Amino acid sequence: MLGTMLGGFSAPVYAQATPFDTSASPVTESEATTTAASALPVIRAIDVEGSQRIEPDTVRSYIDLRPGSTYTRAQLDESLRDLFETELFRDVEIRIDPADNAHLTIVVQENPVINRILLEGNRRLEDDDIRQEIRLAPRQIFTRSRVRADVARIIELYRRRGRFAAIIEPQMVELDQNRVDIVFEISEGPASRVQAINVIGNEVFSDGQLRSEMATKQSRFFRFFSSSDTFDPDRLAFDQQRLRQFYLTEGYADFRVISAVAELTPDRRDFIITYLVEEGERYRFGDLELDSDLRDFDEAQFSNYIPMQTGDWYNAQQIEDTIDRLNETAGLLGYAFAEARPDFRINREDRTMAVTFRIEQAPRVYVERIDISGNTLTQDKVIRREFRLREGDAFNSFSLRRSQSRIQSLGFFQEDFEIDQTPGSAPDRIILTANVEESATGELQLSAGFSSLERFIINFSVRQRNFLGRGQELRAGINYSSYSNSIELGFTEPYLFDRNIAVGVDVFRRDFDSFNFIGNERNTTYQQVSTGFQIRAGVPLTEYWTLALRYGLNNEDVSLDQNTFFINGQCSPLLAGRFLCDAIGQRLISSVGYSLVYNTLDNSFRPSRGRRVILSQDFAGLFGDVTYLRSRIDADQYFNVGSGFIFSLSAEAGYVHSFENRGLAGVDDVRLTDRFFLGEPQIRGFDIRGVGPRVQRFSYQPGTNTLITDQQFVVDDAIGGRAYYLGRAELEIPLGAGARELGFRPSIFVDAGAVFGVTNPTLQTFPCIDSTGATVGQTPCTGDSVPGPIVIPLLDNAGNALFIAADGTLTTDPTDGMGNANTAANRTIAPFxxxxxxxxxxxxxxxxxxxxxxxxxxxxxxxxxxxxxxEEGDEEKLFSFNIGTQF
Incomplete structure (x- = not known):
């Protein structure tokens, strides 16, 4: 296969000279005119050679020469140009028979047919992205001009991606039957970064202040997650507007950008951007007035709508905010088409800017019709019932925005959903149109992963948030890990019998393995199996307040490994701890509860502004084995601080009160499984259940009073608390478009919290023995005494003492039948x-x-x-990750 460079070669094109006799004697001008016409050759025949796909008659049709007409050298040259302009031929030659100048032969070499278009070397752009830009295609006629045009298109495509050093080399691979493959060899080069941003003409604000206002940033090593330091011509124009907006908010009404130049560095890798600006004078606000033709608009309250006063520095952003407030107020009064416009009067002598906000007369508007389009699965009523406006209602901009937020919070449609407003059949009528674009609401997830919290994870779940297009939610899930196993089924009807009453039911079985750590080894302590159901109902009280009611019945079974923690058929506090022995057993929990919810979030799935407060209480004890009152409050506030940054504050707290009085010293009335626990993932930086009350066990060096403090040998059990609080401040940081498409969302955060308020448990002690073996007290030991082991005789099921026979079997007979004593069977527990x-x-x-x-x-x-x-005993953890499930 032969590769030929397409960019630099040219075809040898020429015309055979006509054999005019130039050696004759000169003639006069009149004679030349007379004889020139009679001396021109007359074409007798035009033949075509070399054509394969194109018919000879077609070739002849492209030129003006015809048999029977005369021709000149200029006409031959014109015919050559006409043939080349068809772009059907790579080479053309017009030959004249030396013996017969009336016989012309057109010799052509046809341009080849394109067989394939190949792309090599592109990694940053997909083949499909490039093929959409180029015009060449298989089975087309190859021409150099088309290749050059496509090279320019590909280069422009890379420049739009910030790669100005990209080089495209077209290659032609010749095949048989006059076919070719076109290969675009692409050298993408590095992304063209912005090496420096210079500002000339600024005196009031420094270059650094102005650069901070721009979307384009200087290339620095810490911006590896961002694309803001890549050069983008569109962003350059946007930054000029950002500069002007910044100066206008600071009072410089005459500011202008004289020029903005982006220059490539000598190596053509990076850019240097230079802005030439003129700041001008700084202005203050002059007289601020309102001129409204709306009868319901109280001009006396105008000062309540504006954030500035006469004498303040001029601020264009405050002007825009005032316009928005005036328009919003007009919309609340029902004037959908009223629009406030500022009238500026500048006084350059005293450098003041007077502003009059004019609102012209507009009719009060009523909703004529609400149209819904684009919903192929979702029923109209699911969307209509979220509208806070009805057909015939007076228009209200607040209700319109609220309707938009509620529809978007369904999670069934595109994120940028908006309700369009169009004039109706009369000046006082408006049509609202919800153009929805349905997104996938069914979720099927089968995942496996590894988590620092749950170790190996397998998760399978099926969820449909818009079941049969009715807005109902149906879900089923199975979760398996070394930490917990569960199977859950749930159904929610948000509008029961088309009334604004939500009902739901959940059925579940959850197996939970609690554990402690000995060093880095995790050991299971107790197993908790919960099986039950919950019935839910929710009723809106106002637009933002909702009351949710629930009833749950749960059978809970807490158990310990008998081989590890039992002696003589009973849980041993020496092995398990009093707090674990007290927790085991089977209990029926019947609880009723409520939640009072205040919610103004703009989006329930990914909020950017608004507030949510939830007050919840659950009372267990209608019947069953447990009685307590659990109270919790949870509050979240989201702020859109601009430029894609989202700041959030979260706070929650809870307390559980038991109505039982178990009357046991060292035993809390709130059972272990009903307490609050805190750690990963609620408060990051600590291990699972790594915060709060805990019992630690330290072993002794054998025969000494010295504790082994190495964490690898310390048993650590979290026992929870009656009360807790938790707060969080988090800032979500925006990334470039590519990272957003991949779903990356970085953030920085501060977490704070605690769990506390449990009765001090009874701790285990061991006898202290002196050098003679006599007991002289209980641990902790003093003086020369050391802790000694505890020996517990083993018993059978009837309570009889067990002995070890000579063959190693256990027996209740203290002798072997021949007068020899059997060894007493005991369990020895080392001191701790x-x-x-x-x-x-x-x-x-x-x-x-x-x-x-x-x-x-x-x-x-x-x-x-x-x-x-x-605090002492907390388990800190620097790094954590979770994959395959959410918590």
């Missing part, structure tokens, strides 16, 4: 020291950064958090 720590309301504070990613394997979250404040 128990310590109760962590029961403190003092806040634990962590600071860190994390990133969420909607990976192909499921939601992924990675956090790096450092504990600034902690």
């Amino acid at each position: 020291l128990e310590r109760f720590v962590g029961d403190s309301p003092m806040p634990r504070v962590t600071i860190g950064a994390g990133v969420s990613w909607n990976s192909p394997f499921g939601p992924f979250r990675i956090d790096l958090a450092y504990a600034l404040l902690s």
Whole structure:
């Protein structure tokens, strides 16, 4: 296969000279005119040679020469140009028979047919993205001009992606039957970064201040996650507007950008951007007035609508805010088409800017019709019932925005959903149109992963949030990990019998394995199996307040491994701890509860502004084995701080009160499984259940009073608390378009919280023995005494003492039948020291950064958090990640 460069070669094109006799004697001008016409050759025949796909008659039709007509050298040259302009031929030659100048032969070499278009070297752009730009295609006629045009298109495509160093080399591979393959060899080069941004003419504000207002940033090593430092011509124009907007908000009404130049560095890799600006004078606000033709608009209250006063520095943003407030107020009064317009009067002598806001007369508007389009699955009523306006109602801009937020919060449609407003059949009529674009609402997830919290995870779930297009939710899920197993079924009807009453039911079985750590080894302590159901109902009280009611019945079974924690058929506090022995058993829990919800979030799935407050209480004890009152409050506030940054504040707290009085020393009335626990993932920077009250066991060096403090040998059991609080401040950081498409969402955060308020548990003690073996007290030992082991005789099911026979079997016979005593069967427990720590309301504070990613394997979250404040016994953890499930 022969490759030929397409960019630099040219075809040898020429015309055979006509054999005119130039050696004759000169003639006069009149004679030349007379004889020239008679001396011109007359074409007798025109033949075509070399054509394969194109008919000879077609070739002849492209020129003006015809048999029977005369021709000149200029006409031959014109015919050559006409043939080349068809772009059907790579080479053309017109030959004249030396013996017969009336016989012309057109010799052509046809341009080849394109067989394939190949792309090589492109990694940053997909083949499909490039093929959409180029015009060449298989089975077309190859021409150099088309190749050059496509090269220019590909280069422009790379420039739009910030790669100005891209080089495109077209190659032609010749095949048989006059066919060719066109290969575009692409050298993408590095992304063209912005090496420096210079501003000339600024005196009031520094270059750094102005650069901070621009979307384009200078290339720095820490911007590896961002594309803001790549050169983009559109962003250059946008930055000029940002500069002007900044100066206008600072009072410089005459500011202008004289020029903005982007220059490539000598190596053609990066850009240097230079702005030439003229700041002008700074202005203050002059007289501020309102001129309204709307009768319902109270001009006396105008000062309540404006954030500025006469004498303040001029601020264009405040002008826009005032216009928005005036328009919003007009919309609340029903004037949908009323529009406030500012009238500026500038006084350059005293440098003031007077503004009059004019609102012309407009009719009060009523909703003529509400149209819904684009919904192929979702029923109209599912959308209509979220409208806060009805046909015939007076228009209200607040109700319109609220309708838009409620429809978007359904999660059934595109994120940028808006309700269009168009004039109706009369000036006082308006048509509202919800143009929805349905998104997928069914979720089928089968994932496996590894989590620092749950180790190996398998998750399978099926969920349909818009079942049969009725807005109902149906879900089923199975989750397996070394930490917990569960199977759950649920159904929710948001509008029962088309009334604004939500009902739902959940059925579940959850197996939970609690554990403690000995060093880095995790050991299962108790198993908790919960089987039950819950019935839910929700009723809106106002637009933002909702009351949710629920009833649940749950059978709970808590057990311990008998081989590990039991002696003589009973749970041994020496092996398990009094708090674990007290927790085991089977209980029926019947509870009724409510939640009072206040919600103004703009989007329930990914909010950017608004507030949500939830007050919940659950009472257990209608019947069953447990009685308590659990109270919780949870509040979230979201702020859109601009430029894609979202700041959120979250706070929650809870308390559980038991109505039981078990009357046992060292035993809390609130059972272990009903308490609050805190740690990963609620408060990052600590391990799972790593915060709050806990019992630690330290072993002794054998035969000494010295404790083994190495964490690898310390048993650590979290026992929870009656009360807790948790707060969080988090800033979500925007990334470039590419990272957003991949689902990356980084953030920085501060977490603070504590769990506390449990009765001090009874701790285990061991006898202290002196050098003679006599007991002289209980641990902790003093003086020369050391802790000694505890020996517990083993009993059979009837309570009889067990002995070890000579053959190693257990027997209740103290002798072997021949007068020899059998050895008593005992369980010896080595001494240890128990310590109760962590029961403190003092806040634990962590600071860190994390990133969420909607990976192909499921939601992924990675956090790096450092504990600034902690208490004795807390389990800190710097790094954590979770994949394959959400918590």
